[in-house]
Amino acid sequence: MAGAEPQVGAGGPAVQRLQFFLSESVWDADQVNDRRLELSRMLEATAPHDGGAIVIDDSGDRKDGTATAHVGRQWLGRLGKIDNGxxxxxxxxxxxxxxxxxxxxxxxxxxxFRRGRIDQEFRTKPQIAATLAARGKKAGFARRAVAADCAYSTSDDWYFALRAADLPYVVALRPHRGTWARDD
Incomplete structure (x- = not known):
């Protein structure tokens, strides 16, 4: 696929076989990812250690229409504006x-969601981020801290979730937000 020409090569047998494999194979993505992380922990070059950190970010892509799952008008950092994506x-x-x-x-x-932001299934980006950081800790990757940009600094739920998971954090603050630190 890497050597395939975008228009001409995309229809070639090798690319079509790979596309079929990726789209039609029955596998549990979480199991595949857990195994990948297990192998990363075993290798000296990629094993987590006390000098490492979990970094949280979100990335958006513009999408036309509404047929794709998770599409909506929202902030897309790549574009620097709110758009459909x-x-x-x-x-x-x-x-x-x-x-x-x-x-x-x-x-x-x-x-x-049927009930919008008050629906029990709805999760904000900071809530998702805190859950993923806790999964990273459970998988053996939390060491020094969890780091995030200022988009996460406005969510008290994010702070509380990280504290509940016993995860230290570093977050950029927006100028209007006060700063504090524990005595210890």
Whole structure:
């Protein structure tokens, strides 16, 4: 697939076989990801250590129409504006030398839920991020801290969830938000 020409090569047998395999294979994505992380922990070059951190980010892509799951009008950082698109919350582990993904989950805008933002199934991006960070810790990757940009600094739920999971954090603050620190 890497050597296939976008228009001409996409219809070639090798590319079509790979597309069929990826789209039609029956597998549990969480099991595949858990195994990938297990192998990463075993290798000296990628094993988590005390100098590493979990980084949280979200990434959006513009989408036309409404047929794709999770589509809605929302902030798309890549475009620097609100537009129709999908957003995925992602955690990565890094020590400044090595960086690799841990978990990812799409954000589903409130209008997809029967009761909107008050629906029990609805999750904000900070809530998803806190859950993914806790999964990273459970998988053995939380070490020094969880880091996030200022988009997460406005969510008290995010702070409370990380504290409940006993995860230290570093987050950029928006200028209007006060700062504090524990005595210890």
């Amino acid at each position: 999908t957003v995925t919350v992602i955690t990565v582990w890094t020590d400044g030398r090595v960086c690799y993904p841990l978990h990812a989950q799409p954000y589903t805008p409130a209008h997809h």
